[in-house]
Amino acid sequence: MSKCKMQAEVLRQTQLTEDIFDLWIKAPQIAEEAKAGQFVSLYTKDGAHLLPRPISICETDRETGSLRLVYRIAGYGTGEFSGYRPGDFVEAMGPLGNGFPLKNKKAMLIGGGIGIPPMLELAKELDGEKEIVAGYRDVLFLTEDLEAQGRLTVATEDGSAGTRGNVLDAIREKDIQAEVIYACGPTPMLRAVKAYAAEKGIECWLSLEERMACGVGACLACVCKSKEVDSHSHVHNKRVCKDGPVFEAGEVEL
Amino acid sequence: MSKCKMQAEVLRQTQLTEDIFDLWIKAPQIAEEAKAGQFVSLYTKDGAHLLPRPISICETDRETGSLRLVYRIAGYGTGEFSGYRPGDFVEAMGPLGNGFPLKNKKAMLIGGGIGIPPMLELAKELDGEKEIVAGYRDVLFLTEDLEAQGRLTVATEDGSAGTRGNVLDAIREKDIQAEVIYACGPTPMLRAVKAYAAEKGIECWLSLEERMACGVGACLACVCKSKEVDSHSHVHNKRVCKDGPVFEAGEVEL
Amino acid sequence: MRKINTEVNLAGVKLKNPVMVASGTFGSGEEYSEFVDLNRLGAVVTKGVANVPWPGNPTPRVAETCGGMLNAIGLQNPGIDVFVQRDIPFLQQFDTVKIVNVCGRTEEDYLEVVERLGDQPVDLLEINISCPNVKEGGIAFGQDPKAVEAITKAVKAKAKQPVIMKLSPNVTDITVMAKAAEAGGADVLSMINTLTGMKIDVNRRTFALANKTGGLSGPAVKPVAVRMVYQAARAVKIPIIGMGGIATAEDALEFILAGASAVSVGTANFYNPCATVEIIEGIEEYMQKNEIPRLTDLVGAVR
Amino acid sequence: MRKINTEVNLAGVKLKNPVMVASGTFGSGEEYSEFVDLNRLGAVVTKGVANVPWPGNPTPRVAETCGGMLNAIGLQNPGIDVFVQRDIPFLQQFDTVKIVNVCGRTEEDYLEVVERLGDQPVDLLEINISCPNVKEGGIAFGQDPKAVEAITKAVKAKAKQPVIMKLSPNVTDITVMAKAAEAGGADVLSMINTLTGMKIDVNRRTFALANKTGGLSGPAVKPVAVRMVYQAARAVKIPIIGMGGIATAEDALEFILAGASAVSVGTANFYNPCATVEIIEGIEEYMQKNEIPRLTDLVGAVR
Numbered sequence A, B: 001m002s003k004c005k006m007q008a009e010v011l012r013q014t015q016l017t018e019d020i021f022d023l024w025i026k027a028p029q030i031a032e033e034a035k036a037g038q039f040v041s042l043y044t045k046d047g048a049h050l051l052p053r054p055i056s057i058c059e060t061d062r063e064t065g066s067l068r069l070v071y072r073i074a075g076y077g078t079g080e081f082s083g084y085r086p087g088d089f090v091e092a093m094g095p096l097g098n099g100f101p102l103k104n105k106k107a108m109l110i111g112g113g114i115g116i117p118p119m120l121e122l123a124k125e126l127d128g129e130k131e132i133v134a135g136y137r138d139v140l141f142l143t144e145d146l147e148a149q150g151r152l153t154v155a156t157e158d159g160s161a162g163t164r165g166n167v168l169d170a171i172r173e174k175d176i177q178a179e180v181i182y183a184c185g186p187t188p189m190l191r192a193v194k195a196y197a198a199e200k201g202i203e204c205w206l207s208l209e210e211r212m213a214c215g216v217g218a219c220l221a222c223v224c225k226s227k228e229v230d231s232h233s234h235v236h237n238k239r240v241c242k243d244g245p246v247f248e249a250g251e252v253e254l
Numbered sequence C, D: 001m002r003k004i005n006t007e008v009n010l011a012g013v014k015l016k017n018p019v020m021v022a023s024g025t026f027g028s029g030e031e032y033s034e035f036v037d038l039n040r041l042g043a044v045v046t047k048g049v050a051n052v053p054w055p056g057n058p059t060p061r062v063a064e065t066c067g068g069m070l071n072a073i074g075l076q077n078p079g080i081d082v083f084v085q086r087d088i089p090f091l092q093q094f095d096t097v098k099i100v101n102v103c104g105r106t107e108e109d110y111l112e113v114v115e116r117l118g119d120q121p122v123d124l125l126e127i128n129i130s131c132p133n134v135k136e137g138g139i140a141f142g143q144d145p146k147a148v149e150a151i152t153k154a155v156k157a158k159a160k161q162p163v164i165m166k167l168s169p170n171v172t173d174i175t176v177m178a179k180a181a182e183a184g185g186a187d188v189l190s191m192i193n194t195l196t197g198m199k200i201d202v203n204r205r206t207f208a209l210a211n212k213t214g215g216l217s218g219p220a221v222k223p224v225a226v227r228m229v230y231q232a233a234r235a236v237k238i239p240i241i242g243m244g245g246i247a248t249a250e251d252a253l254e255f256i257l258a259g260a261s262a263v264s265v266g267t268a269n270f271y272n273p274c275a276t277v278e279i280i281e282g283i284e285e286y287m288q289k290n291e292i293p294r295l296t297d298l299v300g301a302v303r
């Protein structure tokens, strides 16, 4: 069995910004298997909130069997998680999804907002040369961790740090070069990254988001439009939870 | 305003028997008003379990503004409460119901099972001579507290302590005398107490239980059959939460 | 702070805000007046009242379910005489719209109550043709469009106050019932009453309610209620009072955006006696934040 | 440990226990086979399959509600050809009863699939005439007793396997629909499909689902489902598969005591992939504890 649902112990939690939290949980079976770009489903303790909260893997530590999850408070579930203290338990299932393919090429890792966390584990797993581009609204987070893994370029919407503007403004301003792009962030950003990669003829992998119910590919809730008729659904749909969340940019319509 | 719903802090909790817990909460506004025989509604933290859990007041400490609640794990809500630790908060509303009338006569306080706890506060509030009769299945609880308030007679179903049998077996065996009876416990016990009081011509007050929704007299969920057409409902119904939970034995049909 | 206007108009009756209480969950207001300032409410809707006292059903009358509850009170009520003597004078003290919920077993029962209320200081009548917990009357009227239209017509012919018809959700197509009530002359619709449900106690191997079935209410039913309000609002021209699981301002706004002109809070009173006031304040905040000058601008705004 | 017998018989097909999975919540079994030993299940019911591939609805297709969820998948499926090539051989590996759920827009659509399945190693067919998420077909068939009877008859005329008709809860009187299906020759009934609901996102002022409405499932709907199973079981002689919010053995037993011969677990798989196995074990424990030799002794035991 490659997946499992388990009670994971909260090891520590810190607050990174006003609404972003940094949670380490002990989940050896998940950590054992986990790859960059995969995610876990977390479940609330509340009997009225049943569906999974998918959270990307920000870092894994196989030695201690632990996982790092960095998330923004967006509603009930993430609000509940933010109150967890060491010793508490959280129900977690994973690792889910396909993860990023590791290519032996000069890589550019682009994260926007709460799409930044998975770039940390990806940067750790990629061996070659890498450029990391992180776009924030205003307050920075994870920059130290990212700097430890490669050259980091920052963009902020309010110009308080790095390039004023979005990640593409920074890439153009700094003329950052790469042979493969990996990106995670809001859909408008992914659309722009896809266009940029196409324009430059760079291989490009995007991590998508969609509302989920099962998280394992069974319910067909989380589909995205695919260019080709896909082999599972035989319609132009791919499942973000199972066939993704990472897709080759040309495969999907955003 | 004589009622209030509040976040009450858990001061301490101990386990009295396998399934009976002893909880002290800080609820100054409730403690201020509370009388023996009244109850509080406790609410779970779980969004799927909405209705109140009515729990009798076992003891009040006006000085510290705290309340003692002794309860048996019967299902989801009481299970949740049993996990609370000092510093946790529980939502509580009260004091609710009428409470026992304090009579200046020789009193007999009869508690059966989880109907025993309210007898402790009643014993504390009654000034005159009092006999306390407590019926257990097997394991005893609250006996020390009760002994401190009056003469205690114990009955156990398995005969492991006191009289083998129920409270009435003990009363008959010890020929316990009184001018007024107060009783709380399972319906068969209350029925027997009512018959005994009628037989002996003793004034008798019974505390009843019924499923509740509002706890304040608004929804008419918790009625019991009353002998007379009552002034609120104008049918033969009284509300346990508002007109009770304590009724003169002759008033109600069990 | 911009000036916002939360007033709503139901058949010529002006409510200071759209938040009222759902019939049967608030008594006649007295019990909750210890928690809530009734003057804050858009309206108070009373427990259903019949021509004579009704004893209601045996207990247990309520059971908890996931995110909701079942009730089978069976419309226990003291009858119109006591109601007029005791409950109306109590409500008279407050500056809020007074709505009396009327129940009956036969058309004559309803009409008797409606006539008795004609000269009373009551602003609107809500006719409950959808109670699942009494054998005759109640829901039977509410599941057949011809019966809905006929009873609405009969009530309208006698009523001195505007008439709200309270619809049952236990129907195949709510728009058929809504149109039938409109055709009968209803001034306002209210929906939803409870969904018929059942709970079984597997350990005692018996029904959780003495009445076997009961009415499901609370947050669990909200999606069904919002859908029905949305559908009905697109099928009729008269205003709708939305209810079913409202516990927060967000819930209330869902109904308003779906097409409700006003909302009622029922089951939530039981676990949060201050729910109504919190909802009123939450709606005001929402309007401020989103710069909505009039509440009526939100009614049916999502389509 | 006494010997207990959990077997149930549905139209001549023997299930080792009464617990199956609800259509559309378990794919064709493959995804959950990493969590659950499919050999443990009484039966596997597949996602609905049509004569040709269906793309389904736009996203968002799901939304969370209190104690439940809304879905508007829109019966996305790869069509019967792929299903026969890929999904049936996968299921063939397991020692469990195989039930294929069939959907369509027209009677012809249904019949084409039913005929294609005639020579396949499939034990029962479940005909979905109650999906609220597709415009034509689906629920339209399930809300009119004449249509229910007609489609049942037509399917029965072609079907090589026994036929389960899956009923919609969005009706005034479930017994009318149950009787219509029985009159049409249905071998088994299954209920309930989802209740039509809606959620509105008040901050974005839009529908939570792209399809506007969706089907409500999960523990929130259980009381409605138990009530309908109870009513239908008293109205027809054919067995009923009960579902709607089952997450624990207690839930399953509620349906069985109300009259269901077997039960399906749907939404609960999403938050507890091992729910089915836990339920099977819980039912066995209950039977041991209460000294019930045969599961069939419990069917409809509360009345």
Ligand SMILES: Cc1cc2nc3c(=O)[nH]c(=O)nc-3n(C[C@H](O)[C@H](O)[C@H](O)COP(=O)(O)OP(=O)(O)OC[C@H]3O[C@@H](n4cnc5c(N)ncnc54)[C@H](O)[C@@H]3O)c2cc1C
Residues within 6 Å of the ligand: A039, A051, A052, A053, A054, A055, A056, A057, A070, A071, A072, A073, A074, A075, A076, A077, A078, A079, A114, A117, A118, A208, A209, A210, A211, A212, A245, D064
């Ligand atoms: C593959 C994937 C990876 C993700 N990784 C991260 C991450 O690393 N850090 C992070 O902060 N967020 C991440 N998200 C978004 C995160 O799942 C949502 O913010 C979270 O589920 C919100 O839950 P809530 O209970 O706080 O909000 P609510 O609004 O109360 O949630 C209600 C329901 O909607 C779903 N939902 C709400 N927002 C989203 C969303 N944006 N995407 C998918 N479902 C949503 C919830 O899961 C829940 O079922 C990821 C989403 C996906 C699909």
Ligand SMILES: Cc1cc2nc3c(=O)[nH]c(=O)nc-3n(C[C@H](O)[C@H](O)[C@H](O)COP(=O)(O)OP(=O)(O)OC[C@H]3O[C@@H](n4cnc5c(N)ncnc54)[C@H](O)[C@@H]3O)c2cc1C
Residues within 6 Å of the ligand: B039, B051, B052, B053, B054, B055, B056, B057, B070, B071, B072, B073, B074, B075, B076, B077, B078, B079, B114, B117, B118, B208, B209, B210, B211, B212, B245, C064
């Ligand atoms: C006036 C009054 C005073 C009480 N005092 C005490 C006390 O001091 N100590 C104590 O242990 N118990 C007391 N009870 C019983 C206590 O309320 C129930 O045991 C408790 O509500 C069970 O809740 P649960 O969530 O654990 O059980 P569940 O079975 O999960 O509860 C489901 C629902 O049923 C209701 N319910 C379940 N059992 C009862 C019951 N026996 N009476 C009324 N409602 C019930 C619950 O409130 C809840 O709404 C009292 C009951 C009443 C009416």
Ligand SMILES: Cc1cc2nc3c(=O)[nH]c(=O)nc-3n(C[C@H](O)[C@H](O)[C@H](O)COP(=O)(O)O)c2cc1C
Residues within 6 Å of the ligand: B213, B219, C022, C023, C024, C025, C047, C048, C071, C073, C075, C101, C128, C131, C166, C192, C193, C194, C216, C217, C218, C219, C221, C243, C244, C245, C246, C264, C265, C266, C267, C268
């Ligand atoms: C305990 C209880 C009693 C009710 N009594 C009545 C009634 O007398 N008349 C009526 O029209 N509706 C009655 N209802 C239905 C409510 O007014 C309301 O329509 C329903 O509960 C849905 O709203 P909610 O989910 O906010 O409770 C009652 C509901 C409950 C829970």
Ligand SMILES: Cc1cc2nc3c(=O)[nH]c(=O)nc-3n(C[C@H](O)[C@H](O)[C@H](O)COP(=O)(O)O)c2cc1C
Residues within 6 Å of the ligand: A213, A219, D022, D023, D024, D025, D047, D048, D071, D073, D075, D101, D128, D131, D166, D192, D193, D194, D216, D217, D218, D219, D221, D243, D244, D245, D246, D264, D265, D266, D267, D268
């Ligand atoms: C995501 C999802 C997809 C579904 N797809 C189908 C389907 O294809 N065919 C069908 O007959 N029912 C379908 N259903 C309905 C379920 O089979 C079941 O009847 C309903 O969800 C109630 O059970 P539950 O509360 O246990 O989920 C679906 C339900 C869900 C939640």
Ligand code: FES
Residues within 6 Å of the ligand: A211, A212, A213, A214, A215, A216, A217, A218, A219, A220, A221, A222, A223, A239, A240, A241, A242
């Ligand atoms: S969430 Fe169920 S298929 Fe992706």
Ligand code: FES
Residues within 6 Å of the ligand: B211, B212, B213, B214, B215, B216, B217, B218, B219, B220, B221, B222, B223, B239, B240, B241, B242
């Ligand atoms: S619980 Fe509502 S009247 Fe007693």
